[in-house]
Amino acid sequence: MKRLLASAVTGLIALALVTACGQRPDVDAGAPAVTDTLTSAPLDAGLITDRFGWVLSTDAVLLTRDGGKTFQKTAVNVPAGSARAAYFTDASHGWVAALGGTGIAVARTADGGRSWTASTIPTKARIAELSVAFTDAKRGALVAREQTGGAFSLADLYATTNGGASWRAGTAPVAGRVAVDTAGQIWLAGGVLGNELYSSANGGGSWAKARFSLSDGGAPQAVALPANGVVSVSVSEGDRSRVGLLTSTDNGVSWRETGAVRTATDTAVAPAVSVARDLSVAVADPAGGRLARVAAADRSTAAVTPMPAQGLPAGVSRMGMVGSAGWALASSGSCAGEKQDCVITHSLVATTDNGATWHELLRWVEKLS
Amino acid sequence: MSTFSREFRFRAGLAALFLVAALAQPTIMVAGATPAAASFGISTGKGIDACGLMNNTARAQAFWQNTPYNNIGVYIGGSAAACPTNSASFVSSLVSMGWGIMPLWVGPQAPCTSYGSRFSSNTTTAYSQGKNEAIASYNKLISLGMSTDNTPVIYDLEAFDTSNSGCLSAAKAFIRGWTEQLHVAPAQKAGVYGSSCASGLGSYASNSPAPDFIHGADWDGITSTSNMACISTGNWTLHQRHKQYQGGHSETWNGVTVSVDSDCSNGPVYPAGDTANQGCV
Numbered sequence: 001m002k003r004l005l006a007s008a009v010t011g012l013i014a015l016a017l018v019t020a021c022g023q024r025p026d027v028d029a030g031a032p033a034v035t036d037t038l039t040s041a042p043l044d045a046g047l048i049t050d051r052f053g054w055v056l057s058t059d060a061v062l063l064t065r066d067g068g069k070t071f072q073k074t075a076v077n078v079p080a081g082s083a084r085a086a087y088f089t090d091a092s093h094g095w096v097a098a099l100g101g102t103g104i105a106v107a108r109t110a111d112g113g114r115s116w117t118a119s120t121i122p123t124k125a126r127i128a129e130l131s132v133a134f135t136d137a138k139r140g141a142l143v144a145r146e147q148t149g150g151a152f153s154l155a156d157l158y159a160t161t162n163g164g165a166s167w168r169a170g171t172a173p174v175a176g177r178v179a180v181d182t183a184g185q186i187w188l189a190g191g192v193l194g195n196e197l198y199s200s201a202n203g204g205g206s207w208a209k210a211r212f213s214l215s216d217g218g219a220p221q222a223v224a225l226p227a228n229g230v231v232s233v234s235v236s237e238g239d240r241s242r243v244g245l246l247t248s249t250d251n252g253v254s255w256r257e258t259g260a261v262r263t264a265t266d267t268a269v270a271p272a273v274s275v276a277r278d279l280s281v282a283v284a285d286p287a288g289g290r291l292a293r294v295a296a297a298d299r300s301t302a303a304v305t306p307m308p309a310q311g312l313p314a315g316v317s318r319m320g321m322v323g324s325a326g327w328a329l330a331s332s333g334s335c336a337g338e339k340q341d342c343v344i345t346h347s348l349v350a351t352t353d354n355g356a357t358w359h360e361l362l363r364w365v366e367k368l369s
Numbered sequence: 370m371s372t373f374s375r376e377f378r379f380r381a382g383l384a385a386l387f388l389v390a391a392l393a394q395p396t397i398m399v400a401g402a403t404p405a406a407a408s409f410g411i412s413t414g415k416g417i418d419a420c421g422l423m424n425n426t427a428r429a430q431a432f433w434q435n436t437p438y439n440n441i442g443v444y445i446g447g448s449a450a451a452c453p454t455n456s457a458s459f460v461s462s463l464v465s466m467g468w469g470i471m472p473l474w475v476g477p478q479a480p481c482t483s484y485g486s487r488f489s490s491n492t493t494t495a496y497s498q499g500k501n502e503a504i505a506s507y508n509k510l511i512s513l514g515m516s517t518d519n520t521p522v523i524y525d526l527e528a529f530d531t532s533n534s535g536c537l538s539a540a541k542a543f544i545r546g547w548t549e550q551l552h553v554a555p556a557q558k559a560g561v562y563g564s565s566c567a568s569g570l571g572s573y574a575s576n577s578p579a580p581d582f583i584h585g586a587d588w589d590g591i592t593s594t595s596n597m598a599c600i601s602t603g604n605w606t607l608h609q610r611h612k613q614y615q616g617g618h619s620e621t622w623n624g625v626t627v628s629v630d631s632d633c634s635n636g637p638v639y640p641a642g643d644t645a646n647q648g649c650v
Contacts (some may be wrong), residue, residue, distance in 0.1 A: 082590070082615075087622045126528060126567055128588060128616040147564060147588060147616060149525050150418045150630050151444060151451045192451040193420055194628060222420075227439030239427050265624040266428060287624035315621030332621040335435045339414070339645060342437035344620065354374075368415070368437045368647075 023070060024311040027324065038062070038364040042125050042185055042329060042346050043084055045318055050325035053346060054094070055362065056086040061096055063113055067325070068350050068361035074113040078105045083144075095164055097132045097142055104130065104144060110137070112344045121158055121167050135180040141204070143188060145175035153192045158201040170204020177223040185252075187225050194222040194270060197231065199252055211254040214244055215301040220324030224270035230281060231255050232273040238265055242303055243271040245294070259299030261292040261306060272316040274326065282321045284328055291355040293321075311358035321347050324354040327361075333368070342368040383631040399462050408516035409558060410642025411608040412469045412634040413649050415592070416440025417620075418613065420452035421627040426462045431625035433466045439643045440469040440611075440634055446509045447475035447525070449501070457514035469638030471521050471584065471611060472515070473562060474506040479529035481536035490535055492542035499546025506551075507557065521637040522551060523560035525613075528567035540569050545576045545642040552578060557639050560584055562613075566599035574604040582609035582636045588616045592633040611636050612649070 040058040047053040055062040055071065059080040062071040076096050078084070083099035094113060097106045097283035104121040126147040139161055146154040155175035158167040176190015186200045188207070197210040212220055212233065221241070222235035235242040245259035263271075265287040272284040281294035283306065290306035315332035328349050335342035348362040415437050423444060432438055437626050441463060444455045453458065453475075463470060476499065478484040488498045524547050531537050548559040558581040563570050565585035566581050573580050583605050585597045594610035595602060615631035633649035 009449065082588075082618075145617075146528075147567075147586065147614075148527050148560060149473075149475070149586065150420050150442070150617065151473075151525060152527060153451075159562065162501075236425075266431075268419075268425075268428065268627045269619050286621065309566050314624050315619075315626055317619055317626075330621075331619075333436060334622075335437060338435070339437055339439065339647075348450060 034330070038346075038362050040080075041331075041344075041364050041366055042348060042362065043082070044086060045327055045329040045348055046086075046088060047320040047322060047325070048091075049322055050087070050352065052091065053327055054086065054088060055329075056085065056096070057364070058082050061086060061113075067352075068327070068348070071362070076105050076107045076116045077118065083127055083130050085132040085142070087132050087134055087140070089134050089253040090321075093134070093137045093163075095132055095134060095140065095148060097130050099127050099130065099144075104142070104158075106132070106164050106167075110163075119164060119166070123156065125154075125156060127156075129175070131176075131177040133179045135182050135184065139180055139184050140164060141178045141180050141186045142167065143172055143176065143178040151192065153190060155190075157186075157188075157204040159186065162178075166185070168203060170200070171207070172204065173198050173207045173209070177225055179227075181226070187252075189223050189225045189270065194268075195220045195233075197223045197225075197255075200233065208253065209221070210252060212246060213254065213256045215257045215260065220244065221268055222270040224273060226252065227273070227275040228277060228279060230273075230275045230279070231280075232271050232275075232283070234267050234269065234271050236268070239266055240264060241267045241271075241286070243273065245273075245299060247280055257301055259294055260301055260303040261294065262303040263287065263292060263306065269317075272328065273289060274317045274319045274321040276321055276323075280321075282319060282326065284309075284312060284316035284319050286314060286328070288312055288316070288332070309351075309355050309358060311349060311360070312355070313345075313349060313350075313358075321355065324352060326351045326355060328358065344368060370542055382419055387398045389424050398497055401535050408518045408520040408640050409637040410469070410635065410640070412440050412638045412642045412645065414439030414634055414643045414645030415647045415649065416442065416469070416471065416611075416632040416634060416638075417629040418442030418471075418473070418632060419629040420444070421626050421629075422603070423452045423454050424456055424459050426459060428625050428627060429468070430466060431623040432620075432627065432629075433468060434623060436622045437647060439467075439645050440632060440638050442471045442473050442523075442630075442632065445472045445474060445506065445513060445522075447506070448477055449484060449525075450475035454513070457512070460513045460515060464640060466521070469634075469642060470640070471632070471634075472506075472510065472520065473525050474502065474509075474522060475525040476502040478504070478527055481533045481542050482527065482529045484527070488539065488543050490539045492538050495539040495543040496546040499543040499548075500550040501546075503550035503559070510557075515639065517557060518555045519637075520559055520639050521558040521560050521582065523562045525559055526563040526568050528564040529569070531567060531569050531572070537569050537572060541572055541576055544580060545578070548576065548578050548580050558582060560611075560637075562586070571600050571604070574601065577607050582611070584611040584613065584632075584636075586613040586616075588614060590614055594633055594635040594649050609636050610634075
């Protein structure tokens with residue numbers, strides 16, 4: 001699976017910056033930091049080095065070049081809304097996709113966000129969610145989930161070989177998140193239950209469904225996209241979950257569990273896992289406060305228990321570790337009273353000490369009632 | 370109520386249909402449901418639909434306690450149901466916790482779609498298929514240990530090309546059969562879930578009988594059930610609406626993360642409603 005190297009899917013993304021004007025005071029670890037740069041719920045975030053990162057919200061794309069001490073909005077002209085996605089392959093090349101009135105607007109930059117060029121993918125279907133990914137400046141894929149009830153999972157797939165200047169429609173077996181590996185193979189993780197993984201070597205013309213072999217003979221509850229040759233899955237174990245770490249020796253046709261982490265609570269969604277280039281794996285406990293870091297040489301099906309991680313919130317959905325630095329994007333709900341005064345707190349947190357402690361970079365509180 | 374008796378009522382309904390047709394009545398009239406012990410109440414609270422909660426009591430508890438949610442969509446069956454529950458004890462547990470249940474039946478879809486399970490484009494056949502789905506859902510309510518008296522049951526009819534007049538006619542006939550059969554005593558409340566614009570929901574208001582309530586998917590983030598695209602504000606006004614205002618997204622409550630759709634209600638749930646005031650009306 002070497003060709004999956006450098007096709008990090010959800011966190012390890014190179015990033016271009018705009019400027020460093022508008023400096024804010026340095027932030028002490030453990031203290032809430034910049035809280036006024038997010039004006040809507042964050043959807044995704046990525047970190048490539050200990051300095052550079054991006055955040056996508058429903059109405060903005062924020063960039064940082066100082067590890068999150070300051071963020072700046074980049075002037076990308078795409079519609080606001082929850083159907084948005086972003087991806088950066090390096091410090092220069094990035095894409096932002098958003099659903100608009102005439103289709104899917106895709107803006108691309110080749111100069112680190114200083115300028116953007118737009119294209120539009122016309123769509124007929126009613127689109128609910130987008131996922132976009134590239135493996136280099138040219139080859140990428142976009143999946144547009146159609147609006148359906150929870151019992152169905154339908155999507156349209158579009159592939160490009162010219163950096164997003166034009167897109168070719170293909171098929172998608174299910175809706176979900178997309179990745180492209182260095183060989184140009186497209187990966188799609190999703191489905192009604194979120195426990196299916198497919199690959200296509202011909203731009204979505206045909207798909208092969210991956211097979212999983214878990215240590216207990218069971219089936220995964222949810223599956224994440226492959227990252228650096230590792231597929232992570234959630235396996236329900238009553239009131240707890242096991243995050244299975246699976247590898248393949250047949251180019252991704254089948255995946256066998258070669259490592260595991262046991263979390264404190266149950267989860268029905270794909271685990272928040274970061275796989276570094278040295279193949280070490282970091283797994284955030286969905287209950288918060290704990291993180292497991294497993295070196296490739298130490299991976300074993302004897303499940304590891306996460307260690308305390310001060311300040312790591314519950315509900316981490318995205319995580320990226322770069323050496324001893326890392327980011328995690330989390331959201332978790334709480335109510336002050338019974339069915340009253342409820343909020344969902346979205347937060348971006350960072351670590352500089354290998355995950356032992358985390359401090360907040362951004363926060364957005366969504367009032368529900 | 371046995372399956373046999375339900376079938377008998379179906380056949381009796383068909384006989385009535387033939388009689389009505391013989392009298393050249395333009396529409397099918399169905400006797401109103403006999404009032405019975407209520408198995409529903411009106412909810413004005415928030416809710417969720419989630420395959421990840423089905424058959425998992427611990428997760429359902431995590432999304433009940435100290436959360437804003439009062440109602441839960443429960444997939445009870447159908448040929449296209451991806452995550453149905455077959456567990457009466459699960460349903461019983463939900464009721465014990467206090468959840469208001471929105472029973473969802475996911476059967477064949479419109480004939481002009483590419484779904485694997487579709488009903489006929491022939492309106493007569495589609496009407497009969499709608500009835501058959503109602504019978505099957507009724508039987509499933511019983512097998513799940515649920516009361517059937519006035520219990521709301523929602524048919525999941527996904528988006529289709531509503532500009533295709535033949536397809537829309539078939540869908541209207543199918544929903545008419547669904548509604549009419551559920552109204553056979555002891556009647557249930559017939560609901561329809563679908564895209565508020567792309568599932569023909571607005572068209573079913575002119576059905577006779579019309580669905581008792583709708584569950585419209587309009588993912589505009591606005592919780593008010595009065596605000597539903599493509600649905601006239603003059604239809605389904607008497608506590609007859611649920612609205613799915615946000616599609617699939619992950620939420621974490623009490624440390625448990627599940628992908629959910631978000632709902633707001635001003636309509637019937639099983640077995641009892643609530644007095645929540647969460648911006649749904």
